[in-house]
Amino acid sequence: MAYDLTLSGADLTASRLASTPGARKVPSPRLTQFLIPAFLSGEECAGLIERIDLAVRPSTITDFNGDEAFRTSWTGDLDYADPFVQAIDAKLCALVGIDHRFGEPLQGQRYDVGQEFKGHTDYFEPTGVDYEEHTWRSGQRTWTVMAYLNKVDAGGGTRFFGPDKIVQPEPGKIVAWNSLRPDGTVNPDTLHHAMKVRKGRKYVITKWFREREWPWG
Numbered sequence: 001m002a003y004d005l006t007l008s009g010a011d012l013t014a015s016r017l018a019s020t021p022g023a024r025k026v027p028s029p030r031l032t033q034f035l036i037p038a039f040l041s042g043e044e045c046a047g048l049i050e051r052i053d054l055a056v057r058p059s060t061i062t063d064f065n066g067d068e069a070f071r072t073s074w075t076g077d078l079d080y081a082d083p084f085v086q087a088i089d090a091k092l093c094a095l096v097g098i099d100h101r102f103g104e105p106l107q108g109q110r111y112d113v114g115q116e117f118k119g120h121t122d123y124f125e126p127t128g129v130d131y132e133e134h135t136w137r138s139g140q141r142t143w144t145v146m147a148y149l150n151k152v153d154a155g156g157g158t159r160f161f162g163p164d165k166i167v168q169p170e171p172g173k174i175v176a177w178n179s180l181r182p183d184g185t186v187n188p189d190t191l192h193h194a195m196k197v198r199k200g201r202k203y204v205i206t207k208w209f210r211e212r213e214w215p216w217g
């Protein structure tokens with residue numbers, strides 16, 4: 001069997017996403033990004049929401065910039081020992097074709113009315129004071145796979161500044177992008193803002209992949 005050795009791991013993930021039924025590539029030369037409607041079922045979304053609500057703590061950020069209102073949401077860590085969580089994790093890893101070992105533990109985020117996560121990138125800023133601490137073991141973040149779990153009554157879109165596009169929450173919808181450029185450097189065009197929820201609540205899960213293995217137990 002012949003392999004095309006000119007394809008990178010990122011290319012393989014992109015082609016895998018592109019061939020997923022219903023997937024759409026965002027037509028921007030500035031970043032590699034895909035949208036997939038209703039990838040998670042209603043049952044999967046409901047089970048995740050229930051678990052996030054049980055686990056919430058105030059969200060944190062790296063490289064604090066002095067703005068106390070920068071990320072005002074809730075984070076709920078999802079327990080990989082839970083077979084339900086494990087199945088969702090496996091589904092997301094299979095979607096991008098990246099081994100589970102390269103992913104961080106799945107996180108949930110909840111935004112109540114007025115909560116947001118202002119403009120940020122998911123990669124660790126190479127010039128940031130926290131860079132070494134966050135990357136020495138598993139390396140930089142590569143792909144982000146995020147799923148919206150519910151319909152938000154008003155607000156709560158994710159604005160991407162590279163393509164200047166707002167992705168609206170819809171139950172089970174995936175937005176996935178690569179934080180790195182083809183040469184492996186970070187891509188500032190992946191800057192995004194989880195906009196304030198105006199009415200209702202918003203739930204998402206985020207799965208971040210790394211260059212090297214995550215220290216799973």
Ligand SMILES: O=C(O)CCC(=O)C(=O)O
Nearest residue numbers: 109122157158194204206
């Ligand atoms: O909730 C969103 O729309 C985006 C979340 C996000 O950007 C993050 O958790 O890094």
Ligand SMILES: [Fe+2]
Nearest residue numbers: 120121122192
């Ligand atoms: Fe983000």
